[in-house]
Amino acid sequence: MSDSDLRKETILAAANNLRWEVGDNLHDTLMESIYENATSIANKVVEYPDKKQAFSLDRTLDKVLTSRYLGFPIMFMILAVVFWITIVGANYPSVFISSILVDSLHPMLKNFTNSFMPWWLSGLLIDGAYLAMAWVVSVMLPPMAIFFPVYTLLEDFGYLPRVAFNMDPLYKKVGAHGRQALTMAMGFGCNAAGVVATRVIDSPRERLIAIITNNFSLCNGRWPTQILIATIFIGAAAPAYLAGIASAAAVVFVAVLGITFSLIVSWGLSKTLLKGEASAFSLELPPYRPPRLLQTLYTSLIDRTIFVLWRAVVFALPAGMVIWLIANVTIEGNSLANHFINWANPAAFIFGLNGVIILAYIIAIPANEIVIPTVLMLTVANLGLNNLGSGSGVMFELDSVADTAQILHAGGWTLLTGINLMLFSLLHNPCSTTIYTIYKETKSVKWTVISTFLPIILGLTVTFFVTQLWRIFS
Amino acid sequence: MNEPIILLIIGIIIILILVFLFYPGKGIIARVKRSKNASKKILIEDALKYLYNCEYNQVVCSLNGVAGNLSISADDATDIISKLESLGLVDAKKNELVLTPDGRSYALRIIRVHRLWEKYLADETSISENEWHKKAEEIEHMLTPEQANLLAAQIGNPVFDPHGDPIPSENGELPIKKGKLLTEMQPGEFANIIHIEDEPYAIYSQIIAEGLYPGMQIRMIAVSDKRIKFVANGEECVLSPLIAKNITVGIKKLEKKISENYKTLSSLKVGEQGTILGIAKSLRGQQRRRLMDLGIVPGTKIEAELESVTGDPVAYRVRGTTVALRKQQADRIYLEG
């Protein structure tokens, strides 16, 4: 060791000795000193109003939003209104965009490329990649363009911390952190964003719980699946005049079920793998700030929406090609997709699902958004229905929900299949972006694997029991 | 028609089997894990630790002491000691067992891991206080020195464990023992608890149950052979000398007047105001730092502002900001009475 190294070690040893001498209170003493200084400066320069009336608007609002009787009802109302605006508002632009991208542009592109490309190349590019992208844009863009700005307005206003404040007892009971409510709320937009948001949780144990359970917030990529399936199966099961309300209620039910599962799983983790009691919770409730409408619309539309959409498109392009390939490459007269579906069908039956759904969820690992188009395409290909849609290996959007229903019924789908798909859509592995984000945030293969497989196991368990009970009682 | 019923039964059976296998603490896996623990390496390390403790507390250590402490037979203890001797870790002189320098640094390494782990559990996790020692007893035999250093760096290289014991440094240094036993105090003296012995467990849990913790300020009232009476955080506390012997205190020069009248922050009703007196030591680590970061330090005015839907947490106004705290924390923040 050189002299200099020795001197350095002397410094460190001196520090250690001083720390032993001073004892455990150093940090406390220091903080007290800093705040004494801060107070004396603040006293010189800040002048507060004589009366507290200035805060009355914030206070009154807080009194209402956190009141014993109105707090939760208002919260659910706001949640329901946000979803309602999204569901209702997204429908029309969705139809419009798909009629342009799919109905008009697709045949044009197809004709154009067919003129100079071999059939398989134009099939791969146009029927595979392009259509996958077109479908994702038409299904994803409208709800996102509505959901994100509305959500951002709530966020900017300062409502989310109040939600965490109200929900805290629930999280405390299951051994989780109150701010998990905040990260769950972010997860409703995008699970990857929700996982990153868990950085606001200090305790590593509770942060892991929040990361693992974030997937139980239905993310943006899964809303369309829920809405469509609920409309086809739940809405249809109800009397016509109640169809809309019944399907909306079903979606809200699944979302609430997700929150319930996140609480149950948090509780389970607190008792087993991540043992411990709820630790501290300190959350600053910021003052309400009037959101600036135009700016919010602009930033959330440009930054968030386009960002998430871009990601979806990037994943949809290769996925579309994969779908086209497995539906068109044949072995012994049967496509790869058919081989898999027929092979997976018996096992899937036990869980009230089918081979098509299983395959769709494997293909859709990169992005949940493409589950429904994949399901439809594979069903058509599997049944050899050529009078509907665009034929083998082509992903498409059908003009009406009725057509979709017709295909699914032809594929042997029942109300049970629909319910199980909704449940499985809630409880399955996170998309690949989220998995990668979890790995980046936890830097642990173990926790990434757990967060990936725990929801699948849970999903299969739930669908299994629902299926058996359904079959026994029907 | 019967198939779903069979499947349902199979499903339930599988779940029951899994529960049976993996149930934490009571399942088969947990049992198997535990039975593996009684290996020889662990006995050797525990013996070293015991010998070191004797040395630190300046008591003579015998073979019987080792046997008693590790709850093994005298024969087994002889076995362990001869093993330690052959490894060059212990010198056996007549009735006295003395650590060699190698033995001492080995023991310190184990103690370092043990105390670091207790500190980690206390500060960073929410494992209950009763389990710290038990868990650290397991982990101390598993962590390498490098892992211990990483852990230390991550939690801010602590120098004291949550019981007030010094944590040996990387190079195996420890400060000289300070303070005196609670039983040695004079009536009228003020002191700080600097250490609570965590073994034997039965006595430790009694002390914890009294709400005593390192850093707490106490004032002695009466000392006798039968009982020790003192005031801690404004409440009178009576212990038998047998228990009080496990508490070490440092006599306090009176820098600040110790106030004995206090109430908890959670006792404030919405709209009421108070001045913060202190934060209980049982709020530790990151939790404690966060509270102080938010401006909750002695001398600060604080007002209960808002209850949440269920009445817990409560939002408090402090230094111009509104901060929500759970009742379990507010219970441990003291206000001037």
Next chain:
Amino acid sequence: MNSLELNNCANCPVHNMGNLKKLGIDMSSFDFVVALAGNPNTGKSTVFNYLTGLRQHTGNWPGKTVTRAEGGFEYNSKRFKLVDLPGTYSLLSTSTDEEVARDFILFGQPDVTVIVADATRLERNLNLVLQILEITNRAVLCLNLMDEARRNGIKVEDRTLSKELGIPVVVASARQGEGMAELINMIFEVASGKYICKPYRIKSNSSELNDAIEKLSKEIEKEFPGLPNLRWVALRLLEGDQSIIDAIRSGNLGNLKKQELVGIENA
């Protein structure tokens, strides 16, 4: 676009706005590094967006900005690189975000550290301000959210505050763009050495703490003479900060002083 240095009204906001060229993420070369620190939810991101022309999302809940963002702007034909640090209440804890912020201000040695503080809760924010002033002696305080302070009838004497802290204080409400021109100008003044800061240093009544810091400072000074933030280093060592321990072992700590001098020469 540039060369407004000739302008005799260099402090006029109207003229200075013209000087500001928003560079977005382009930072191929720059003359000064500016760190942006502050409590969570004080409008730090808004200030960042305003200065750089970028659009980081800003939400109204603490802890929104979780990653370190970088951007740049140009003023008086000097190029500034702006680094948005995670919002923290303090720099004394072991959490990752505080580590990032603390290490950047200490080891990254920004030419200026802009501290964004919430005018409505200044006392709490001063905690962080005072800590930062222990580390660096080139800082500007941006007293943000003044519109809200006014709405609530809170008055802040910015001149007295500036005298107390020994650094420039700019009154602002970034959402409306108020005070941003002055802020840019003050950043320039401090970066170029026209404004010499005399930062406030924390005084403690605890003899125990003062003695420990003094003893350790002496030890450190033997090996690393002329360290600009000796007291802070000693303090962090007393709190067991691993990055300081590493910096002492590797000798990196000695570089802090040199770079400080280079910074002044630059200007």
